[in-house]
Amino acid sequence: MRLVEIEDLVVSFRQFEGLVQAVRGVSFDLQSGESLGIVGESGSGKSVTCSALLRLLREPPATITAKKLVLGGQDMLRADKRALASIRGRVAAMVFQDPMTSLDPVFTIGHQIVETIVAHKRASKKEALARAIALLKRVEIKNAEAVVRYYPHQLSGGMLQRVMIAMALSCEPAVLVADEPTTALDVTIQAQILQLIKDIQAETGMGLIMITHDLGVIAETVDRVVVMYGGRVMETGPVEAIFAAPLHPYTRALLASIPGQQPGKQRLTEIPGSSPNPANPPSGCPFHPRCPIAEDACRVTTPLLETKATGRAAACIRVPAERVAA
Amino acid sequence: MSEHALELSQISKEFGGRTVVDRVNLVVPKNQVVALVGESGSGKTTTGLMALRLIEPSAGRILLGGHDITSLRQRDLKPFRRQMQVVFQDSYASLDPMMTLGEIIAEPLAIHAIGTASERRDRARDWLQRVGLDGSYATRYPHELSGGQRQRVSVARALILGASVLVADEPTSALDVSVKAQIVNLLQGLQADMGLSMLFISHDLSVVRSLADQVVVMLRGRVVERGPTDRIFANAHHPYTRALLDAVPVIDPTARRRRTFLTAEEINANTPRFRPEDIEPQPLVDTADPQLVALAGSHFVEAIVTGGR
Ligand SMILES: Nc1ncnc2c1ncn2[C@@H]1O[C@H](COP(=O)(O)OP(=O)(O)OP(=O)(O)O)[C@@H](O)[C@H]1O
Numbered sequence: 001m002r003l004v005e006i007e008d009l010v011v012s013f014r015q016f017e018g019l020v021q022a023v024r025g026v027s028f029d030l031q032s033g034e035s036l037g038i039v040g041e042s043g044s045g046k047s048v049t050c051s052a053l054l055r056l057l058r059e060p061p062a063t064i065t066a067k068k069l070v071l072g073g074q075d076m077l078r079a080d081k082r083a084l085a086s087i088r089g090r091v092a093a094m095v096f097q098d099p100m101t102s103l104d105p106v107f108t109i110g111h112q113i114v115e116t117i118v119a120h121k122r123a124s125k126k127e128a129l130a131r132a133i134a135l136l137k138r139v140e141i142k143n144a145e146a147v148v149r150y151y152p153h154q155l156s157g158g159m160l161q162r163v164m165i166a167m168a169l170s171c172e173p174a175v176l177v178a179d180e181p182t183t184a185l186d187v188t189i190q191a192q193i194l195q196l197i198k199d200i201q202a203e204t205g206m207g208l209i210m211i212t213h214d215l216g217v218i219a220e221t222v223d224r225v226v227v228m229y230g231g232r233v234m235e236t237g238p239v240e241a242i243f244a245a246p247l248h249p250y251t252r253a254l255l256a257s258i259p260g261q262q263p264g265k266q267r268l269t270e271i272p273g274s275s276p277n278p279a280n281p282p283s284g285c286p287f288h289p290r291c292p293i294a295e296d297a298c299r300v301t302t303p304l305l306e307t308k309a310t311g312r313a314a315a316c317i318r319v320p321a322e323r324v325a326a
Numbered sequence: 327m328s329e330h331a332l333e334l335s336q337i338s339k340e341f342g343g344r345t346v347v348d349r350v351n352l353v354v355p356k357n358q359v360v361a362l363v364g365e366s367g368s369g370k371t372t373t374g375l376m377a378l379r380l381i382e383p384s385a386g387r388i389l390l391g392g393h394d395i396t397s398l399r400q401r402d403l404k405p406f407r408r409q410m411q412v413v414f415q416d417s418y419a420s421l422d423p424m425m426t427l428g429e430i431i432a433e434p435l436a437i438h439a440i441g442t443a444s445e446r447r448d449r450a451r452d453w454l455q456r457v458g459l460d461g462s463y464a465t466r467y468p469h470e471l472s473g474g475q476r477q478r479v480s481v482a483r484a485l486i487l488g489a490s491v492l493v494a495d496e497p498t499s500a501l502d503v504s505v506k507a508q509i510v511n512l513l514q515g516l517q518a519d520m521g522l523s524m525l526f527i528s529h530d531l532s533v534v535r536s537l538a539d540q541v542v543v544m545l546r547g548r549v550v551e552r553g554p555t556d557r558i559f560a561n562a563h564h565p566y567t568r569a570l571l572d573a574v575p576v577i578d579p580t581a582r583r584r585r586t587f588l589t590a591e592e593i594n595a596n597t598p599r600f601r602p603e604d605i606e607p608q609p610l611v612d613t614a615d616p617q618l619v620a621l622a623g624s625h626f627v628e629a630i631v632t633g634g635r
Pocket residue numbers: 013015020021022040041042043044045046047048049061097278469470471472473474475500501502
């Protein structure tokens with residue numbers, strides 16, 4: 001079953017200096033049970049894409065248009081406030097990049113998880129609290145009985161992140177959208193959380209959209225990858241293909257910058273040049289000012305992203321179609 | 327003058343009767359980067375904030391450039407504040423939502439009355455560019471940024487005063503590998519050119535490996551191992567450190583595996599045990615911290631020493 005369909009999503013923000021085009025024509029979909037990873041440059045529109053999918057952006061200043069924006073069979077562009085409220089949590093739950101955007105500092109952790117559960121499930125407060133404690137234990141918060149009485153400022157960064165994950169899972173969503181869910185976790189707890197998500201997917205067919213800069217986590221967790229740059233999708237394909245034979249020059253540059261391959265103190269590899277400014281994006285291919293193989297046409301032509309039968313696509317005029325189809 | 331930029335000795339913190347940092351000793355030598363790694367919730371952030379007196383320790387001493395700042399009044403701390411800066415783990419909560427980025431980055435200059443308003447504005451724009459953001463971002467507000475853009479604003483704000491000691495708590499966790507490289511290279515440059523000393527708190531072991539001179543590993547409020555970076559990566563002794571290094575995800579989707587993890591009981595059962603005569607080159611017990619045993623090459627591990635001393 002198709003859980004998510006996004007076609008030609010455009011998101012802009014009205015601003016003092018003009019229009020900021022954060023997302024400039026993004027398309028992808030997600031099947032049930034599938035894991036999709038979104039990677040790409042800081043500021044390339046990953047979080048905005050996912051917030052737009054759940055209609056979580058304030059409109060205005062944001063404006064959202066799309067040919068299709070479908071979540072769990074519902075047209076998200078036409079859904080009214082009530083429909084949206086029932087979709088969020090039940091159909092899709094989001095783990096935010098910054099935990100404090102969605103936790104309230106004046107309520108205890110337990111109170112906030114209980115409220116979420118009671119809002120979406122028929123459960124008494126007592127049942128909800130027991131469920132909250134059980135979930136916190138599943139995300140490796142050992143002293144969960146005590147932690148439910150804590151306020152957010154009394155938790156460490158990684159504990160807050162795990163509370164967010166527990167809260168999102170508490171409603172048993174059909175799609176989990178997780179924005180950088182493990183940045184504050186040490187790798188052993190990270191491994192346990194990712195395993196928990198995989199186990200739930202195997203049990204319930206939950207779909208996963210995960211945004212992360214951690215390419216090791218991508219390699220280990222997801223089935224398919226979307227690579228973003230400058231508000232657009234540069235490349236997409238099965239995870240093995242992306243790592244074994246990246247097609248797009250941006251993907252190749254990104255993989256070449258992975259640190260820590262060699263021992264010892266060292267300078268790290270950066271992609272030369274600077275990120276595009278979404279208030280004044282480059283013409284043609286957004287990567288052209290930094291692309292080592294750019295030619296004149298790249299400045300005028302905006303490359304299309306056409307998915308081949310292999311499930312691969314690369315938005316680059318210099319990648320021959322037969323390599324995408326290979 | 328002391329050779330240490332920062333020295334924490336037997337520092338502890340209790341919150342409501344619960345000890346979250348337990349007699350930690352930690353030294354950041356001048357012009358070095360010391361990485362603090364370890365379990366989520368083990369007390370890294372609390373330790374880093376105590377070093378700057380942003381959280382008051384329950385016990386222990388803090389020396390900044392050889393000066394004991396443990397019991398200075400906040401007013402008397404002000405001259406030291408200029409030398410020591412912090413990048414908070416949560417950039418969202420630490421940036422004032424009512425201020426523009428230009429104002430946020432320039433604020434430390436304003437607090438210490440450095441430069442004219444227009445000089446401060448210029449320097450803020452210059453720092454925006456150094457962290458990879460266009461100067462035009464100066465008029466934007468924090469909520470209008472992506473996570474990684476906000477994190478870079480925190481880094482710029484911490485560096486603008488030219489501090490000599492930086493506590494950086496997960497300063498690159500929201501950055502893609504290329505921008506991360508840019509920030510790590512910037513920090514390395516400041517270490518080399520300006521003599522910056524740094525306590526670098528991070529879960530990102532590949533960055534730790536490329537940036538740190540020494541690594542300190544924390545588990546449940548205690549330091550369980552510390553030593554030169556290369557030795558920790560090549561020859562870790564403590565079971566938790568080994569589990570940590572072993573759990574780093576591999577960047578190869580064809581080599582997927584179930585990562586292993588140790589329970590608390592397994593870690594306790596596997597804590598190294600030494601008889602004094604087994605410890606090379608000499609049985610050297612760190613007296614300040616009785617459970618840390620010295621191995622060869624400035625490498626210490628928490629261990630149980632059996633058979634007396
Ligand atoms: N409310 C807003 N108003 C104006 N611009 C915004 C707003 N929110 C985001 N942006 C801009 O839109 C672009 C995309 O932001 P987004 O948060 O999606 O990036 P991202 O890919 O998630 O990056 P990161 O990896 O750093 O989190 C950025 O350039 C950001 O500055």
